[in-house]
Amino acid sequence: MSKMHIKLTVNGKEEELLAEPRELLIYVLRERLNLTGPHVGCETSHCGACTVEMNGKSVKSCTVLAAQANGAEITTIEGLGTPDELHVLQKMFKEHHGLQCGYCTPGMITRAHRLLQENPNPSEEEVRFGMAGNLCRCTGYQNIVKSIMAAAAEMNSAKEAAE
């Protein structure tokens, strides 16, 4: 089967590559573009470790074909913050112990980012419901929820201060 030309905008940067249509988005990101933030967890669309943002939706990139993503805008954890300048969600996960082994964290934060775009002021229950597609085997979720609530509060007060 022939390879196809695929264009993606990843973290604001235009990328072009040749890929077989059957290649999964997660492998294009990790192995061709060297973006190893999104992780391969279950590979069966259950765990959410591979979550990235595609055209304003949170998606499990293990269940999206590179061909389907052709033309899309993608944001990975690398596009949210840098080690020197952490995103507020990254800061709050650090402060509130929202991670232990860290494997689920990029997916958690990328998903939480979209959740807060759509609902900047979520209740604890809404955070839990909105994060239900991401599994964590370490934390028991308490501190993840706490981190996201704290990030929402921080983002809202920054927004108020700016107004």
Next chain:
Amino acid sequence: MIPPAFEYHRPQDVASAVQILAEQGDEARCLAGGHSLIPMMKLRMAAVEHLVDLQDIAEMQGITTESGTIRIGAMVTQHELITSDALASAAPIIREAALQIADPQVRYMGTVGGNVANGDPGNDMPGLMQALDATFHLHGPDGARDVAAREFFEAAYMTAREDEEILTAITFAPHAKGYAYEKQKRKIGDYATAAAAVLIEKDGMVAGNATVAMTNLSDTPVFSEAAGAALTGTSCDAHAMKAAIDAMLNDIDPTEDNRGPVEFKRHVAGVILSRAISRAWDRA
């Protein structure tokens, strides 16, 4: 897990998509959100030589609620169903059910058309569409035809849709009151152990027309005409409720699997239906 190789197509309109299906026969499959098909391709349980991605087809998008008919394009995602205010006021049972499907990420990709056309008895939309008496619009090489949701499902993964046909849209009448979609599942993302869609129209002090459909309790969704009839003309009291549940239990045919033995599923079906009837009646 990577799917076997295939040729990828992304047609821009229904006619071109149908043409590819007609040319490639049963070697071609349509791709909607991909969250049922791609996992099956990874497991080598679905063999696809030609994958026809429907994402660019504008005629299969969008929700309209004009002139007494609701039309939902087949490529509308569960997320779009949930966030549509027009749909929430015209047929709120759709949002109630869609919120119980899978998880947020899957709902951004999963479509209403994929959910009904796949013919998986575990999917939630088929029973719901039967309760709403929806019509499915199919396009094939010989033109368009309509099939009632209540006539569409033949067996597990077997529907009235021919291989070279595409389900492009769903239409049904508004139903703003007297609704409930109740689902028992083991965890987020699971299919139902049992689920019930109930719609009740109030006629004075009693129930008028009432419809009941059950999910994942047979190899197709189960539209239980007798269960609905048992509610009509009653105030949905304990006696009517029992009659409806008995009628429903006559119509379902669950099999044992990792969600439990047959006896347990029949028990859960009764509990779920009684909850759905109570909630629908409260809202009628």
